[in-house]
Amino acid sequence: KNQVEQSPQSLIILEGKNCTLQCNYTVSPFSNLRWYKQDTGRGPVSLTIMTFSENTKSNGRYTATLDADTKQSSLHITASQLSDSASYICVVSATGTSYGKLTFGQGTILTVHP
Amino acid sequence: DAEITQSPRHKITETGRQVTLACHQTWNHNNMFWYRQDLGHGLRLIHYSYGVQDTNKGEVSDGYSVSRSNTEDLPLTLESAASSQTSVYFCASREAGGRYNEQFFGPGTRLTVL
Numbered sequence: 001k002n003q004v005e006q007s008p009q010s011l012i013i014l015e016g017k018n019c020t021l022q023c024n025y026t027v028s029p030f031s032n033l034r035w036y037k038q039d040t041g042r043g044p045v046s047l048t049i050m051t052f053s054e055n056t057k058s059n060g061r062y063t064a065t066l067d068a069d070t071k072q073s074s075l076h077i078t079a080s081q082l083s084d085s086a087s088y089i090c091v092v093s094a095t096g097t098s099y100g101k102l103t104f105g106q107g108t109i110l111t112v113h114p
Numbered sequence: 115d116a117e118i119t120q121s122p123r124h125k126i127t128e129t130g131r132q133v134t135l136a137c138h139q140t141w142n143h144n145n146m147f148w149y150r151q152d153l154g155h156g157l158r159l160i161h162y163s164y165g166v167q168d169t170n171k172g173e174v175s176d177g178y179s180v181s182r183s184n185t186e187d188l189p190l191t192l193e194s195a196a197s198s199q200t201s202v203y204f205c206a207s208r209e210a211g212g213r214y215n216e217q218f219f220g221p222g223t224r225l226t227v228l
Contacts (some may be wrong), residue, residue, distance in 0.1 A: 004156065032214050043204050043219030044157075051214070089156070093214075102217070104156030 002027040004105035006090050012111045017080055021108045023073040023090030031093040035064050035075045038087040038107065047075070047088075077110075085112045116141040120205050120220040128228055133192040135223050137205030144210040146188040147217060148172075148180060150201040157204065163188055164210065195227045 004025045013019050025033070032051045036044035048057040048064040050073070057064050061078045077084055090105040118139040127133050137146065144165045149157040159172030161180040169180050177199060179191045192199055202224050206217040 034214075034216070041222070043206075043221050045219070046216055049214050049216070102157075102159070104158075106154065106156050 002092070002094060002101075002103045004090055004092050004103050006088075006105040006108050008108060009106070010109040010111070012113060013080055015080060015082060015112055015114050019077050019080060019110065021075045021077075021088050021090075021110070023075070023105055025071050025073070025090070025092045025103070025105075027071075027092040027094050027103050029095045030068065030071075031095040033064075033066055033073050034091045034093070035062070035073075036089040036091055038089055040086070044089055044091075080110075080112045082112050082114060085110060118205060118207055118218055118220040120203075120223050122223060123221065124224045126226045126228065127195050129195060129197060131195050133195050133225065135190045135192075135203055135205075135225070137188045137190065137220060138186055139205075139207040139218075139220075140186065141207060141209070141218070142185055143207035143218075144185065145208040145217075146182070147206040147208070148178070148188065148190045149204045149206065150174065150199075151204060151222075152201050160190065160203075161188075192225075195225075197227050199225065200227045201225060 007022045034049040035047045038044040050066040063076045066073045087107040087109050089107045092103050094101045121136045147162045148160040151157050158174045163182040204222050205220040208217045
């Protein structure tokens with residue numbers, strides 16, 4: 001069964017600090033991995049996407065890494081800001097379907113305190 | 115700007131009533147999706163559509179139906195609402211054959227079934 005597990009479930013950090021969120025997956029056959037940010041009361045918004053051949057991707061203060069051999073990904077947030085408080089969802093896409101079947105992790109809830 | 119909207123944003127209904135949630139996108143995307151989001155679960159696929167007059171069941175389709183009469187809209191109907199259908203519902207759309215299969219999400223509808 002395709003699964004995506006994220007850790008930690010929740011995290012509290014102080015503004016300006018760095019943090020790293022983890023994602024392990026068992027989705028096969030693998031197509032791509034995307035990190036989404038979901039603000040409270042909003043829909044998810046894509047931050048980064050990586051295919052099998054990519055092992056790192058940055059978007060401003062967000063840097064995602066992918067190890068396709070161990071089926072692990074991480075999202076590193078640098079110099080956190082209050083606006084980074086949100087749920088971060090790891091989403092893995094499998095090949096073999098025309099719409100790209102998505103498997104969603106449960107998300108990590110990040111709270112940034114001043 | 116193109117967008118995806120959902121209405122209503124909040125809905126309270128009673129067990130046994132029929133409820134319809136609206137989803138409208140202006141990107142002219144062929145593929146549209148409905149998900150539900152519950153604590154302890156990642157987003158789960160309810161129904162999806164590849165285009166006009168096409169609908170398909172997702173992993174949690176029991177008690178739900180959709181219809182696709184035009185490109186822009188995919189309404190979700192709960193035939194006889196149950197308390198287990200209390201959830202936050204997200205609509206998404208995707209360009210058919212789009213790069214990396216990115217789905218764009220609406221803002222969500224919070225449904226409470228009493």
